[in-house]
Amino acid sequence: MPDTYEPQEDSFLLAEQVKKYARGIVLDIGTGSGIQAITAAKNPRVKKVYASDVNPEAVKYAKGNALRQGVKNIIFMESDIFQNIPTIRFDTIIFNPPYLPADVKVPDRALDGGKKGYEVLGKFIEQVSDHLSPDGIVLFIFSSLTNKQKIDEFLVEHLFSFEEIAQEPLFMEQLFVYMLKKSPALLDLEKKKVKEISAFDHGKRGLIFTGKWKKKKIAMKIKNPSSTALNRIENEAYWLKRLNKKEIGPTLFFSTENVIGFEFIEGLFIDDFIEYATRKKIMNVIHSLFFQLKILDDVGVDKEEMHHPLKHIIIGKAPILIDFERCHVSQSPKNVTQFCQFLSGKIRLELAKKGITYRTDEMRNAGKQYKKTGKIESIFSILNHGNISHP
Ligand SMILES: C[S@@+](CC[C@H](N)C(=O)[O-])C[C@H]1O[C@@H](n2cnc3c(N)ncnc32)[C@H](O)[C@@H]1O
Incomplete structure (x- = not known):
């Protein structure tokens, strides 16, 4: 059948893994000649097999191959990835996708995985968890020409745990078979x-x-x-x-x-906020931040990283501190003083553009003063004095 992908090295490598791991209710996407579906159906651990292809010729061809081999427990259908797949959860999902960067001169749906080679696989990864049972597995194959790093990133971004279970050199490329499971977080x-x-x-x-x-x-x-x-x-x-x-x-x-x-906090990081907000709003935000940081000091906890808090504060309706991964109990917490340190740095120039001016040594001294007295008023008076000198 000229329009259908005849089994090749990739098909055989994946089929070996299908023989080893397929179980329960199985779905074979892009079935082509039907090799993966037929291999699965012959496995006693497999209860039922669904096989699909976007190419109707392939569906017909695979059906014929299954019949010729006396395999009866496969349900065939035409589907673009998961489009027409019944809404049941599968224990094993198999895909030997088109995974090569598209050849514009000789387009071939069995081989072309999109411009970069990983687009069809990317779509599959995006949707597959909705069709997979909680302890289900996904078996798929791709090549070194598909951009392995991108595939790995996709999998992490879609909360899969994955393992390379087979590989084989092939002329100028390398084939990889992956097994995916839903990660504990997913x-x-x-x-x-x-x-x-x-x-x-x-x-x-x-x-x-x-x-x-x-x-x-x-x-x-x-x-x-x-x-x-x-x-x-x-x-x-x-x-x-x-x-x-x-x-x-x-x-x-x-x-x-x-x-x-x-x-989920909708808002801006502090440097962007300072760029876009009015002086009054900036002053309110800085005051609010100092109050929050003083509470942390009073509780006896160090949040850490307040001397470079660019990604640790989101300002929406109010400033919200985020990222408490490194938070820990401390005898001498430094939340307020670290923020004074931050305000003494480069951000001072941005604040000056909004009319909030103070000297670096003033801010540092105010921090030291706070350390002795536990009062934030000295810091506020410096900020306010900036306010006065630039009405
Ligand atoms: C590399 S062949 C693999 C065929 C067979 N499973 C094997 O292992 O030999 C890729 C198959 O995926 C099918 N295919 C391509 N794009 C698809 C899509 N979006 N949805 C479903 N099948 C697709 C092609 O028609 C082709 O049969």
């Missing part, structure tokens, strides 16, 4: 019924996602798989719970061993 979020999960940002220690929970947009943080730091998620949950009682930090909605869900 399983927790599914249990909590969080929908529309989407990657938002990644820090050194935590990955941030957004999602919909109880009809509202929330933020979620999971441990960055490449970080070696221990217990950061638990630590942040602990401190948010405590500090929320003092109206500090985004409201914590839930926490598990693997993920925390909290209020």
Whole structure:
């Protein structure tokens, strides 16, 4: 059948893994000749197989191949990835996708994975968890020409745990077979019924996602798989719970061993805020921040990083401190003094543009004064004096 992909090295390599791992209810996407679906159907651990292809010729061809081999428990259908797939949860999902960068001169739907090679696979990864049972597995194959790093990033962004279970050199390329499972964080979020999960940002220690929970947009943080730091998620949950009682930090909605869900704050980081806000608003925000940081000092906790807080404060209706991963108990907390240090740095020039002027040594001394007295008034008077000299 000229319009259908005849099994090749990639098909055989993936089929070996299908033989080893397929179980339960199986879905084979892009079935082509039907090789993966037929291999799965012959496996005694497999109950039922669904096989689909976007190409109707392939569906016909695979059906014929299955019949010829006496395999009867496969349901065939035409579908563009998951478009027409029944809404059941599969225990095994298999895909040998078109994974090569598209050849514009000789287009071929069995091979062309999009301009870069990973577009079809990317779409598949985006949708696959909605079709996979909680302990289900995904088996798929791609090549070194597909951009492995991008695939790995996609998988992390979609909260999958993954493992390379086979590889094979092939002329100028290398083939890889991956097995995916839902990560513990994804399983927790599914249990909590969080929908529309989407990657938002990644820090050194935590990955941030957004999602919909109880009809509202929330933020979620999971441990960055490449970080070696221990217990950061638990630590942040602990401190948010405590500090929320003092109206500090985004409201914590839930926490598990693997993920925390909290209020999504719409707003600007402090440097952008200073650029766009009026002097009065900036003054209010700085005052509010000092009050919050003094509360942290009074509680006896160091938030850390307040001397470079550019990514640690979001200013919406009010300034909210974020990122409590490194928060810890301290005999001599430095939240206020670190923020004085920040205000003594480069940001001073930006504040001066808005008419908030003070000298570096004045700000530093005010910090020292605060350290002795525990009173923030000396700091405020410096800021206010800037206000007076630039009406
Ligand atoms: C590389 S072949 C693999 C065929 C077979 N599964 C195998 O292992 O030999 C890719 C198959 O995916 C199908 N395909 C391409 N784009 C698809 C899409 N968006 N949805 C479903 N199938 C698609 C092609 O028609 C082709 O049959």
